[in-house]
Every structure is written in structure tokens, then in C-alpha cells.
Amino acid sequence: MEIANPIYDVVFKYLMEDARVAKIFLSAVTGLDILSLEMLPQELSVDANDDKRPKATVLSLSIYRLDFSAKIREADGQESVIIIEIQKSKFTNESMRFRKYLGKQYMNGNFFQWVRKDNGRSYKSGLPILPIYILGERIRGFEEVPIINIDLAISDRYSGQPIYGRHHFIDALFHKGIIINVPALSQARRNELEQLLSIFDQANRQENHHIMNVKETDFPERFRPIIRRLQAAVQESEVRDIMTVEDDFLAELNEYESRLAEADQQKEEAVRKQEEAVRKQEEAVRLLLRLGVPREEVAAQLGLSLEDLPELDG
Structure with a gap:
């Protein structure tokens, strides 16, 4: 069957605008038990005033961002709220832009929860943020690793012994992270998550790169709503038109980078x-x-x- 290529920002946006599909996708990627999900206001492009490059080039370098507020069930049965931040870029040299946006999220006064102390008084504590980076360029040193998991390791500095307890202070200031290394996804189908993320495998794309050929039966039943949503995107004329615009931006970027080199x-x-x-x-x-x-x-x-x-x- 034919599906739209989710490496394109407009297709990924179309995919994640479906609340049920977004919940299935993020539950699989994060490994969390997500009870409910709310998409937060989006930011598509960078501030052109921060960049001296031509406007079209800035647009083509923009990082696509999606933020969700997720209510999750912890392993102990308790419920909590976290912010899931997705940043998607074709390039790995955008780390400063990633940092800038992540910093804005930490400064967002709306991302907080009330925490009650033992004395009965309450105070504001920042919501935990889980960033997910979807990168279209191969990461040197991790060429064969399709999904890179960055975890927190809390330990006693003196003894080196791990500490498994949690506290709002630590959760608010330190975060885990996930990197989806798209070029490494090729032929990686070792588990259900890698089967799902094969929707990004560019080896499946057709000649015009907008359309990918997949077999629905290659995906576990619970992921098939994602495949059908991407199949529906093929029929959306606006989605197809914007994919062409993204192609034009990328072509201009490549020409600009060649001139610079x-x-x-x-x-x-x-x-x-x-x-x-x-x-x-x-x-x-x-x-x-x-x-x-x-x-x-x-x-x-x-x-x-x-x-x-x-x-x-x-």
C-alpha cells in the first residue's frame, strides 16, 4: 500500500494531529503508559531575525516542533503529568537551536505542578520534560543504532551506589531523552518499535520521495491506525502541495550549502x-x-x- 512519507514535516504534522494515532505513536516510542494526551501550541519555524541566511534557507533549516501534555501511569500505579517535546530536523548540526527551544520550554510558566510539602504547604515545581529528536542525518559514532535512549543515572557520589528514589526537584531539572536516528532504521526490524519506525525508512520511498510503499501486514495490529492515517494523507492535495514546497526549500538549501563550501x-x-x-x-x-x-x-x-x-x- 502507498503511504505519505512522514519524513516531511507536513505529513508528520498530519499524522500527529489525530489524537488516537498520536497516543499510539508516543506510547510506543516512549514506552510509557499514556492515559491521555493533549497537543500544545506548535512552533514550526525559527526566528529569521536570529539568522542572516536568506529567508528561504532559514525556512528550510527550521526545526519542526510538537509538544504534548501527557498524563501517564507510573509503574507504582500513580498518575503524573509530563511534557513530551518532539523536535524533528533533517540535520544533526542544529543542536544550538534544539537547546534554545528546550530552554524556552523550561522557562514556560505554564509547565508546572503543585507539590505539597510535609508541613501542608504547596509550591510550584516544573513538569518533567521528555524530548524526542527525530533526525534525518546519520549520527557519527551511532551509525547502526536506530533508537538512542538517554537515561538518568542517579547515584551516591561517595559510594557510587545507584539511587532509585525520585523527587520533584530532580524530575523538574534533569531529563531523559530519545533520539530516532532515521538513517539507521534501514532493515532494522528487531522488535515492534523498530517495525513501527520503519515508516521513516527512506529505502521504501518511491521515485518522487513523497510516497512510500509498505505492507500493512508488516506492522503489528495495534500500529495499523498509524499506517492508515499515512495512507489517508496521500489523498490530501494540500499535504501533497506542501511536500513539493519542502522539496524546493531543501533544493535551495543544498545549493546554498554547496556555494558556501x-x-x-x-x-x-x-x-x-x-x-x-x-x-x-x-x-x-x-x-x-x-x-x-x-x-x-x-x-x-x-x-x-x-x-x-x-x-x-x-
């Missing part, structure tokens, strides 16, 4: 040639001076001022 290469070559010319000139000056040629004549022959000769000679 070429300019850098030319600059490096010019610097190398200049350094080589200076080195040869210094060698000529030292040779002539060792042969007893007067400084005035050396300067005249090489087109230098007398003031330059002592420095070169030194």
Missing part, C-alpha cells in the same frame, strides 16, 4: 597560496643576505621596503 575552499586555497608566497619570499631574503647582497639591493630586487627586511631576517 566552494567559497570556503577557495578562501582556504587563497590563504595557502599567500602563505606559500610569503615563505618563498622569506627564503629568498635570507639567501641573498647570507650571500652578502646589500639590504638595499635585496629590497629592490624583491620589491620590499627596508623596514621589512629585519623582520624577515630575524
Whole structure:
């Protein structure tokens, strides 16, 4: 069957706008027992004022973001609320933008819960944030790892013994994380999660890259609403049009990056040639001076001022 390619931001947005589908997807990715899920206001593009690149290039570099407030059931049966933050980018060199947005989330005054102390008084504590990064570029050193899990390890500094207790203070300030390493998903089908995330495997895409070919029966029954949602996206003309716009942005980005790389290469070559010319000139000056040629004549022959000769000679 044909499904829309969720590596495109517009397709992923369409997928996650379905509350039931989003809950299935995030429950699988996080491994959490999600009881309810609420999509929070979204941020699609970066602030162009923070970037001196052409506007289209900035748009093509934008990181797609989705935030959810999730009520989850803990292992001990208690219920709590966390923020699940999804940041999706085609590139791995956007870590500063990731950090900037994550920092904004920590500063968001709406992401808090009331915590009651033993004396009966209550205070505000930040909600735990679980970031999920979906990256379209291979991560060096993790080429064969499709899903990278970053966990918290709390321990006694003196003894090194792990501590398994929890506290709102720690939950509010330190976080776990998940990275979906899209290029490493190819042929990785070792468990149900990797089977689900194969929807991002670009080896399944057709020639125009917008459409992917998959077999619905390759996915566990509980994940099939996700596949059907992506199948429905193929029929949405607006989704198809925006995928074409994303292609145009990416093509412009590639051209821009190529021009930058070429300019850098030319600059490096010019610097190398200049350094080589200076080195040869210094060698000529030292040779002539060792042969007893007067400084005035050396300067005249090489087109230098007398003031330059002592420095070169030194």
C-alpha cells in the first residue's frame, strides 16, 4: 500500500494531529503508559531575525516542533503529568537551536505542578520534560543504532551506589531523552518499535520521495491506525502541495550549502597560496643576505621596503 512519507514535516504534522494515532505513536516510542494526551501550541519555524541566511534557507533549516501534555501511569500505579517535546530536523548540526527551544520550554510558566510539602504547604515545581529528536542525518559514532535512549543515572557520589528514589526537584531539572536516528532504521526490524519506525525508512520511498510503499501486514495490529492515517494523507492535495514546497526549500538549501563550501575552499586555497608566497619570499631574503647582497639591493630586487627586511631576517 502507498503511504505519505512522514519524513516531511507536513505529513508528520498530519499524522500527529489525530489524537488516537498520536497516543499510539508516543506510547510506543516512549514506552510509557499514556492515559491521555493533549497537543500544545506548535512552533514550526525559527526566528529569521536570529539568522542572516536568506529567508528561504532559514525556512528550510527550521526545526519542526510538537509538544504534548501527557498524563501517564507510573509503574507504582500513580498518575503524573509530563511534557513530551518532539523536535524533528533533517540535520544533526542544529543542536544550538534544539537547546534554545528546550530552554524556552523550561522557562514556560505554564509547565508546572503543585507539590505539597510535609508541613501542608504547596509550591510550584516544573513538569518533567521528555524530548524526542527525530533526525534525518546519520549520527557519527551511532551509525547502526536506530533508537538512542538517554537515561538518568542517579547515584551516591561517595559510594557510587545507584539511587532509585525520585523527587520533584530532580524530575523538574534533569531529563531523559530519545533520539530516532532515521538513517539507521534501514532493515532494522528487531522488535515492534523498530517495525513501527520503519515508516521513516527512506529505502521504501518511491521515485518522487513523497510516497512510500509498505505492507500493512508488516506492522503489528495495534500500529495499523498509524499506517492508515499515512495512507489517508496521500489523498490530501494540500499535504501533497506542501511536500513539493519542502522539496524546493531543501533544493535551495543544498545549493546554498554547496556555494558556501566552494567559497570556503577557495578562501582556504587563497590563504595557502599567500602563505606559500610569503615563505618563498622569506627564503629568498635570507639567501641573498647570507650571500652578502646589500639590504638595499635585496629590497629592490624583491620589491620590499627596508623596514621589512629585519623582520624577515630575524
